[in-house]
Amino acid sequence: MLAVKYRLSLNSARQVLAAGINYRKEQKRYATLNMQTLNPLVKEVEYAVRGPIVIRAGEIERQLKGKHDYPFDRVIRANIGDCHASGNQAPITYIRQFVAGCTYPEVMNSPDFPRDVKQRVERLLSACGGKSLGSYTESQGIITIREDVAAYIQQRDGYPADAGNIYLCNGASDGIKTVIKLLMNNDPAKPSGIMIPVPQYPLYSATLSEYGAHQIEYYLDEDNNWALNIDELERSLNEAKSKCVPRGIVVINPGNPTGQVLARDNIENVIRFAHKHQLFVMADEVYQENVYLPGSKFFSFKKVLMDLGAPYNQMEMASFHSASKGWHGECGSRGGYYELINLDKDVRMQVNKLISACLCSTSWGQAVMGAIISPPREGEESYELYKKERTMVVNRLKEKADLVSQLFNSVEGVRCNAVMGAMYAFPRIEIPKKAIEYAKSKKMAPDAFYCFQLLEKTGICVVPGSGFKQRPGTHHLRTTILPPVDQMKDMVERFRTFHMSFLREWK
Amino acid sequence: MLAVKYRLSLNSARQVLAAGINYRKEQKRYATLNMQTLNPLVKEVEYAVRGPIVIRAGEIERQLKGKHDYPFDRVIRANIGDCHASGNQAPITYIRQFVAGCTYPEVMNSPDFPRDVKQRVERLLSACGGKSLGSYTESQGIITIREDVAAYIQQRDGYPADAGNIYLCNGASDGIKTVIKLLMNNDPAKPSGIMIPVPQYPLYSATLSEYGAHQIEYYLDEDNNWALNIDELERSLNEAKSKCVPRGIVVINPGNPTGQVLARDNIENVIRFAHKHQLFVMADEVYQENVYLPGSKFFSFKKVLMDLGAPYNQMEMASFHSASKGWHGECGSRGGYYELINLDKDVRMQVNKLISACLCSTSWGQAVMGAIISPPREGEESYELYKKERTMVVNRLKEKADLVSQLFNSVEGVRCNAVMGAMYAFPRIEIPKKAIEYAKSKKMAPDAFYCFQLLEKTGICVVPGSGFKQRPGTHHLRTTILPPVDQMKDMVERFRTFHMSFLREWK
Structure with a gap:
């Protein structure tokens, strides 16, 4: 079963990749804009963060909603630094109150609406034509x-x-x-x-x-x-x-x-x-x-x-x-x-x-x-809540930054620099020579082949290092550190199992 | 006094225009990006709706705040179709309630918040990652x-x-x-x-x-x-x-x-x-x-x-x-x-x-x-207010569309097609030969010269027809129909006086 799915997924991956390389020979009668006439520079553009693997992840997500035989029930989208979507991170109250106040000032009539936010809204709207964000x-x-x-x-x-x-x-x-x-x-x-x-x-x-x-x-x-x-x-x-x-x-x-x-x-x-x-x-x-x-x-x-x-x-x-x-x-x-x-x-x-x-x-x-x-200042009405929310989010990010590189480094054939900042780990992955040759025969970057397999077998969606460019002969993947800690740990465990089996398969 | 100001304004206009044509000969020691090295296509770009005349209008607005001897106290910005800024048009309640609800769902807890808007907000947020517009x-x-x-x-x-x-x-x-x-x-x-x-x-x-x-x-x-x-x-x-x-x-x-x-x-x-x-x-x-x-x-x-x-x-x-x-x-x-x-x-x-x-x-x-x-439907809670607001805005626009071409056509040497739609009138202006020659000697399009003068003498900011391109030998200006009716009438009266005096001056 897995073998069948693997072939399917490779076909799917190839189809998606091929769109960037080939064009259909048959053209519609009326097609003023086709792959021959399309801006040649547009064809050159590549953007891996939303590339073929992410499109495939979307397909799998749709399949997971019905009857399926994937060995997982959800796709973990670790391909993009998308905080509110990736984890359990809610929007910051102060920011949303401010924007809601600018949008529909009537909401500030509520007695609960913080005075400092109201003052900021009034200052901003005074600088807008007709005191409207719509100008x-x-x-x-x-x-x-x-x-x-x-x-x-x-x-x-x-x-x-x-x-x-x-x-x-x-x-x-x-x-x-x-x-x-x-x-x-x-x-x-x-x-x-x-x-x-x-x-x-x-x-x-x-x-x-x-x-x-x-x-x-x-x-x-x-x-x-x-x-x-x-x-x-x-x-x-x-x-x-x-x-x-x-x-x-x-x-x-x-x-x-x-x-x-x-x-x-x-x-x-x-x-x-x-x-x-x-x-x-x-x-x-x-x-x-x-x-x-x-x-x-x-x-x-x-x-x-x-x-x-x-x-x-x-x-x-x-x-x-x-x-x-x-x-x-x-x-x-x-x-x-x-x-x-x-x-x-x-x-x-x-x-x-x-x-x-x-x-x-x-x-x-x-x-x-x-x-x-321009966050609330100490002593202002919305400061305490803001500080509390900030501390929670920042502490979680710190914890995960530390955790992720540790976890990856505990996997054989994987090496990960410390995540000093930003939102990503970029571990280097050892890919067996046979797998590299196989991927190349399929006109795929070896780490793209690796990441497609990772997605099909574990539901983990990360971006191949080749999408960011890398030193020839090295292979990486990029994962965000945004999923919640438990999910992050689970993700690396699934990754470990996959990686070991991948190494065995292609040794 | 007016003569002095006119010279000043012409200088100002020329300076602003010149930036698109010339570059300073003297360069800073370290200037990797100067007018010689700037993307040549960027230099070609022109955008009259926010062009030199609009920059000058901003300068005048700042001067009007202090002691001044302009024969007017405000600039009428009829250069851009900017509804909330130009007139007395407030944002539509339904739209703003919807966006405020999407921004900060807590505002929907108010008993006054319409149920139909709430349902729409919930539907939209369900389609957003983490139910947040921040994804x-x-x-x-x-x-x-x-x-x-x-x-x-x-x-x-x-x-x-x-x-x-x-x-x-x-x-x-x-x-x-x-x-x-x-x-x-x-x-x-x-x-x-x-x-x-x-x-x-x-x-x-x-x-x-x-x-x-x-x-x-x-x-x-x-x-x-x-x-x-x-x-x-x-x-x-x-x-x-x-x-x-x-x-x-x-x-x-x-x-x-x-x-x-x-x-x-x-x-x-x-x-x-x-x-x-x-x-x-x-x-x-x-x-x-x-x-x-x-x-x-x-x-x-x-x-x-x-x-x-x-x-x-x-x-x-x-x-x-x-x-x-x-x-x-x-x-x-x-x-x-x-x-x-x-x-x-x-x-x-x-x-x-x-x-x-x-x-x-x-x-x-x-x-x-x-x-x-996707406006409220008949029978929904927010429909009546929406309908009332829409009717008011639409009726005003209709009234002004009709009024503006009538008014312009009542001015000698001006011809204006009916404003069938959109937000603008584009009257054709007769500019005396002498004024055309003078403008050309100053390297200005004749209607740009005309509109700069109109701005300096009346505070009316419109866009010269040359900014939109026009048949050679014809001259136009574009005005929005957005200022309130009274202001619109006043504007055309001021325009009429200016135009008559311009015709006399350059006959």
Whole structure:
């Protein structure tokens, strides 16, 4: 039975994968848009976090609702950092009260509605056209929220931040795409090149594919807790120079999918490197509030750049943050912001013009981001509950971050760096040579083959390391640390059993 | 005094405009991103609705708060269809109760909370991960909302609609950009060409510039209430064939900025034309609920295409709708959807992959779109209030649509077609030859010069026709019909005085 299902699932996986590679020979009579005429750059885009394995997980979930003979009753979706969906994490009361108040101010008439939240709502609505979230906002975002973001950054770094440098956007993804767009040269013969870490978050490779840019891949140092090695940066840049015009460098800190938190001197060296090669720095800092390992500390690129003084403090830089991450996990809101510093004045006007063509980012997402960035202060009515909810969520994340790497490291043939921050573990998996050869004969990445099997046999949905890119010859998977502790333990036990049987099967 | 201010304002206008044309010769020592290295396609983008004149209006608004010698005390922002901000239009209670309930379900504990809204909230949250709007949604959007959209379309057209063809997006702008992206060929030597009406909504020209596509401009027939003339479509397509690969046609119905509502036979002819030339049809139907003129009726492109039967009912088509428009005007939410019909199966998988890289559109925007598309039914608790609010808003819009064209037509040298639908009047303005020459000597479009002067002397902020493109030698302005009736009348009176004095000054 399992053998039959395995063949079925492999077929299913192949079908899903094939869509990206082949196109049907037979075409409808009228098809102005087919695989021959579709934008070739769109075909290049890959996004593993919602890729074939996740589509297959959805199919299985539907099958599980009926009569089935899977040896499990539910799919554990550990493929995406989706806090409210993955675990037992409820939305934070303060954030939701604030947004509900902004949406329908009548709810504030309730005697239970906290006064501090009411004051914040009134301040925000006063900055909205017609005192309604239904009005378009300034293209950069509502000024009071941008002021709050600037205050948050100033508080974080100890350096001034200017609301004029803050851009609210539809999730960090939207902001990242905008900033990368600025750096493109529209020259297919020698395109712009952007340095990205390997492993990376696949939004970067997807966006660079979509824009026809060159991906300059630098390897993170897995043996050194995924640190950035400057010699490796130099190597990758040098090798790329004949193929592209290098324009920028992306650093993800805390790391996704790797979970590392960069040391301060590592950041300093990256900044010096970027300055030396005139690279625009894109600091993906969406996990800045997700730091777990005792002794680890988040340093923003902006702070380090400012600490370094001239000439580094003149460098252009973008830093991205998101309402989706942190510990509140308001992913659906698509709230986010970026700070653009030291930008050429004329370029800034061009940015403002560019973003104005889509009018503004979602005002509700802006409100969520505003609430996150400006929590209740001690002594305010909503402070105690907020503190209690925060402590509970943060403690659970810390516990799981510690637990997950321990658990994976207890499995033979698996090695997992400490989860210092972010929301993921990225264990390295030993895959037997025979399985690698078999997968390749089926035109699948070996870890994709492994993860598909893991899904079919255990219901665990994780993302293959190949979806994030990885050093050739190594294999990984990415799992979130979001499922509840009991589920997490159960998940790793099921994983252990599967892994042992996989090793035996392909030895 | 006025002369001084006029010079100042002209300088200001020139400065703002110049940013798009020139770049500073002096560069900072460290400027990896300057006007020489900025993406050349970004420089090409223009978006008049939030362009230089609107930036200037913001400056004046700030000056009006202090001591000033403008002959007015407020700026009338008639530049953008922003319902809640522009007039005395409050949000619709039903929509806001629904969204507040989805945000913070505790508000539904109030005994005043309508039961029908509560049921709708519970249905929506059941379709969200962890029953929270804070979870990522499916990339296409929450299934229950897509089902409601499909039901709405089916009800509208009398033909089946499939939730699998519905894509929720961040305002129609986001959807339009996605669909245009599919049609690009990434060949700067002979790029894809998209037919757009002139006048058009500048998102189209901005997007095509950004993507490096060719804009195939067809003129709407101003003397025939802005109808589409098929000979004109053929002319523009023929002339463009040497410069590009024609791939699609955009039709805006009801029209923006023109306010026309297309007759059914006109739509039929456009569909036949698109079929003949294998063009992908993009029907911008965001004003489908804004039809005012007695005898005018909205026909969706999909309905007409289905009515025509084979082979037309096999054609690929995208239709766009938005939470921003209609009569509820929830612009800030950035809710929107598009329906993609008859798409090649493999292309559809590519679309789904492409949109997955930004995970999903804003769930709050999705909820707003859901509420709009699925209003209370007769007999439900919230129906009466909803009906009352709707009637009030719709009647006001009808009154103003009628009033505005009448008023403009009463001014010498101004001619305005009937505002059949949408939210705008697009009167044609006679500008004296001397003023045209003067504007050109200052490198300004004559109607931009005119509108800047109108703003400085009356506080009325409208968008020059050149921002939408127009037949060479003609000049227009676009005003919304959203300000309250009294303000609207006052606005046109101020406009009349200004226009007469402008004619005298430049005769």
